[in-house]
Amino acid sequence: MVLILMVGIFQSWNIALSIFNLCLISAVMTMGANIQWGYAGLINFGIMGYTALGGLAAVLISVDPVQEAWRAGGFDILMSLWLIVVMVLVIRFILKRFEKSKIRTYSIAAIIISGILLIRFSAEPGIEAIEAVDPAKTGFLGGFGLPIIFSWIVGALFAGGLAFIVGKVALGLRADYLAIATLLISEIVIAIIKHEDWLTRGVKNVIGLKRPAPYEVDLQTTDWFINLVEKFNSGKLSVIENLADRQAALNQLVIEGSSVFVKLCYSGLFLVVVIILLILTQKALYSPWGRMMRAIRDNEEAANAMGKNVVKQHLLIFILGSAIVGIAGAMLVTQDGLFTPGSYRPMRYTFLIWVMVIVGGSGNNFGAILGGFVVWFLWIEAAPISLFLINFFTAGIPETNALKAHLIESVPYFRFLLMGLGLLFIMRYRPKGILPEKIEIK
Amino acid sequence: MDFINAIILLLNYIFIPALTYGSQLALGAIFVTLIYGILRFANFATGDMMSFGTMATILFTWYFQSLGVSLGVLPTALLAIPFGIIFMILYMLLIDKFVFKYYRHQKSPPVQFAMVSIGVMFITQAVVRIIIGPGDRRFFDGEKFIIKAREFKEMTGLNEGLALKSTQVITIFVTIVLVSLLFWFLNRTKTGKSMKAYSDNEDLALLSGIDPKKIVLVTWIIAGILATIGGALYGLDKSFKPFTYFNNMLPIFAAAIVGGIGNPFGAFLGGYVIAFSEILLTYAYKKFFMYILPESMEPNSLVQLLSTDYKFAVSFSILVIVLIYRPSGIFKGKVL
Numbered sequence: 163m164v165l166i167l168m169v170g171i172f173q174s175w176n177i178a179l180s181i182f183n184l185c186l187i188s189a190v191m192t193m194g195a196n197i198q199w200g201y202a203g204l205i206n207f208g209i210m211g212y213t214a215l216g217g218l219a220a221v222l223i224s225v226d227p228v229q230e231a232w233r234a235g236g237f238d239i240l241m242s243l244w245l246i247v248v249m250v251l252v253i254r255f256i257l258k259r260f261e262k263s264k265i266r267t268y269s270i271a272a273i274i275i276s277g278i279l280l281i282r283f284s285a286e287p288g289i290e291a292i293e294a295v296d297p298a299k300t301g302f303l304g305g306f307g308l309p310i311i312f313s314w315i316v317g318a319l320f321a322g323g324l325a326f327i328v329g330k331v332a333l334g335l336r337a338d339y340l341a342i343a344t345l346l347i348s349e350i351v352i353a354i355i356k357h358e359d360w361l362t363r364g365v366k367n368v369i370g371l372k373r374p375a376p377y378e379v380d381l382q383t384t385d386w387f388i389n390l391v392e393k394f395n396s397g398k399l400s401v402i403e404n405l406a407d408r409q410a411a412l413n414q415l416v417i418e419g420s421s422v423f424v425k426l427c428y429s430g431l432f433l434v435v436v437i438i439l440l441i442l443t444q445k446a447l448y449s450p451w452g453r454m455m456r457a458i459r460d461n462e463e464a465a466n467a468m469g470k471n472v473v474k475q476h477l478l479i480f481i482l483g484s485a486i487v488g489i490a491g492a493m494l495v496t497q498d499g500l501f502t503p504g505s506y507r508p509m510r511y512t513f514l515i516w517v518m519v520i521v522g523g524s525g526n527n528f529g530a531i532l533g534g535f536v537v538w539f540l541w542i543e544a545a546p547i548s549l550f551l552i553n554f555f556t557a558g559i560p561e562t563n564a565l566k567a568h569l570i571e572s573v574p575y576f577r578f579l580l581m582g583l584g585l586l587f588i589m590r591y592r593p594k595g596i597l598p599e600k601i602e603i604k
Numbered sequence: 605m606d607f608i609n610a611i612i613l614l615l616n617y618i619f620i621p622a623l624t625y626g627s628q629l630a631l632g633a634i635f636v637t638l639i640y641g642i643l644r645f646a647n648f649a650t651g652d653m654m655s656f657g658t659m660a661t662i663l664f665t666w667y668f669q670s671l672g673v674s675l676g677v678l679p680t681a682l683l684a685i686p687f688g689i690i691f692m693i694l695y696m697l698l699i700d701k702f703v704f705k706y707y708r709h710q711k712s713p714p715v716q717f718a719m720v721s722i723g724v725m726f727i728t729q730a731v732v733r734i735i736i737g738p739g740d741r742r743f744f745d746g747e748k749f750i751i752k753a754r755e756f757k758e759m760t761g762l763n764e765g766l767a768l769k770s771t772q773v774i775t776i777f778v779t780i781v782l783v784s785l786l787f788w789f790l791n792r793t794k795t796g797k798s799m800k801a802y803s804d805n806e807d808l809a810l811l812s813g814i815d816p817k818k819i820v821l822v823t824w825i826i827a828g829i830l831a832t833i834g835g836a837l838y839g840l841d842k843s844f845k846p847f848t849y850f851n852n853m854l855p856i857f858a859a860a861i862v863g864g865i866g867n868p869f870g871a872f873l874g875g876y877v878i879a880f881s882e883i884l885l886t887y888a889y890k891k892f893f894m895y896i897l898p899e900s901m902e903p904n905s906l907v908q909l910l911s912t913d914y915k916f917a918v919s920f921s922i923l924v925i926v927l928i929y930r931p932s933g934i935f936k937g938k939v940l
Binding site for chain 1: 645646703706713714715716718719720722723724725726727728729730731733734737738850854857858861911913914916917920921923924927928931
């Protein structure tokens with residue numbers, strides 16, 4: 163917190179607030195991962211996929227529907243969706259009705275393959291028609307045109323739904339295999355989001371999403387806001403004698419103030435989410451349910467022998483944690499105002515979040531939030547810090563030295579080094595994180 | 605004639621590229637599987653270690669090129685690979701000494717090892733990017749093609765050309781030699797056998813007087829050789845970019861697990877399984893059917909099962925299916 167304030171004073175409030183906002187979002191993601199890893203010992207490397215799904219929810223909720231595209235291909239798409247539903251129901255029916263046998267396995271495989279082919283052929287004309295509708299601007303179905311705030315809930319539902327499927331499939335695996343499986347599944351999700359243009363516009367990105375906060379341009383012409391800025395800076399303004407100069411200075415302040423104000427709106431919203439989640443997760447941690455999760459984590463067999471349904475609880479906590487990550491994904495897209503499927507990369511959205519969990523302290527919600535803040539701050543400020551250090555240590559070497567120039571050029575990559583070293587040091591000397599798990603039995 | 609054309613088409617666009625790509629994956633997969641079998645953890649730094657080895661090779665290639673040393677028609681990189689391997693092994697041993705050794709003595713659970721390897725991944729990525737930068741590097745020189753598509757057409761009078769890149773031949777040849785050497789080492793020599801014993805049952809192996817330090821050392825040396833050669837071959841064939849290498853980690857994992865993790869032979873075949881299924885499922889068969897079928901039955905669409913965008917998704921789906929139905933892999937590896 164102090165560090166962020168320092169950035170505000172030394173660099174600018176704008177930068178400080180955007181770092182703060184992303185810290186809050188990271189904290190939410192970290193809390194999601196922490197629930198899975200800290201409470202239940204489940205390792206989920208698919209955070210990227212859930213984040214992207216949350217982002218997708220933001221798009222689908224807030225963008226206005228593209229009527230023309232719906233007319234062009236909506237029917238085909240809906241038909242295909244029905245086909246998928248029918249396929250799933252048929253498979254479920256077969257699974258329930260018949261005993262396990264080779265014939266059953268083969269027939270299910272046949273149904274899936276023929277179903278995929280059928281869907282491809284039935285959906286193709288629709289997809290092409292949709293993507294042909296004004297491809298520079300739309301070329302996709304659009305969304306529901308609702309306020310983007312709703313997407314935070316829908317994002318959680320999407321991510322939870324995916325987690326249900328993944329959990330059903332993969333939760334039986336041993337820890338490191340679960341990690342690999344979830345990582346790969348999240349890559350599949352990203353591949354789908356990237357390339358199904360009719361749904362997400364793919365790598366063409368969706369820009370100009372609606373905002374829950376006012377626009378800077380509107381603010382700059384609103385009377386109450388100008389008055390507010392004037393009041394806030396009355397000391398500074400009164401020094402300026404000339405009326406025209408004063409007006410110019412005020413305008414400048416209003417422009418700066420408006421973007422700070424918008425960021426503050428976001429911070430407020432995000433802060434509310436973080437606090438609600440913190441209260442809920444803390445309550446859960448100290449509830450009988452939290453005790454049961456820890457029991458399952460520490461000794462699965464014993465918990466099972468005590469009559470706890472380990473499989474079911476694992477699935478539940480996997481869904482809950484992923485849903486929280488989904489909220490964070492929707493928040494992220496809300497804040498950016500754009501959805502760029504190409505930017506979802508495992509380094510940034512999976513491994514960095516894990517560094518936050520480990521560094522902060524697994525099993526401790528405050529630790530998770532702290533980890534989110536510290537690690538994100540370092541991730542952003544690593545480049546300036548290492549630039550400073552390089553300049554400091556190579557002060558005696560002239561500017562033209564090839565080594566120095568090369569080092570300064572590769573300053574952005576020192577953040578990876580910093581993260582890696584941080585993770586290794588924490589794992590070695592403080593394996594439980596900065597704020598270790600503390601369970602008080604009341 | 606049409607039939608031969610169709611065969612050549614498949615050879616040119618599916619068989620040879622898949623064989624090359626499969627060889628590159630296979631080397632990486634054996635690396636993963638060895639580390640998993642003997643040091644007992646999933647190494648998330650795989651892709652980046654390979655890119656480190658490739659980077660060392662590239663630096664030596666540039667050095668040799670500046671000295672004017674070359675192998676004529678063969679790429680200079682072949683000369684640089686042994687030096688790259690030495691650097692790679694030194695780096696791996698350094699990492700092992702300062703990072704993994706501690707956890708091995710603590711007998712930490714595999715998950716903790718995996719986390720630590722993520723730290724190593726971050727550091728390796730930083731080192732590679734700081735030294736050579738994140739951009740695309742081509743370091744191939746020498747003769748590019750063994751058979752050019754046009755020459756082949758003129759030679760045989762067929763409609764379809766068969767292009768054979770020298771990197772493809774080098775990749776396949778080197779892989780065969782390296783893998784046969786490796787299997788000979790693992791199955792025939794005393795050290796290789798003790799490595800297998802250590803992988804099967806650590807306590808029993810220690811009891812019968814096998815030196816764990818030596819096993820670990822040999823494992824890292826073999827891993828270094830595999831990682832550097834696999835990475836360098838991939839870089840020669842396509843191009844070197846740190847980010848691609850990181851991404852390649854995923855199909856490599858898929859290959860290792862599909863083949864049965866802990867089982868080097870399984871990993872070797874797993875590489876080809878992944879490569880062939882990726883390319884077979886995403887290839888557009890339109891032209892193939894145009895040759896095979898009579899004119900009236902020619903397909904209008906591309907006859908492509910999945911678009912090429914889903915190349916990676918295919919291998920991951922195979923992995924997921926294997927994990928569900930046969931978690932120990934196609935060739936029995938360790939039971940998960």
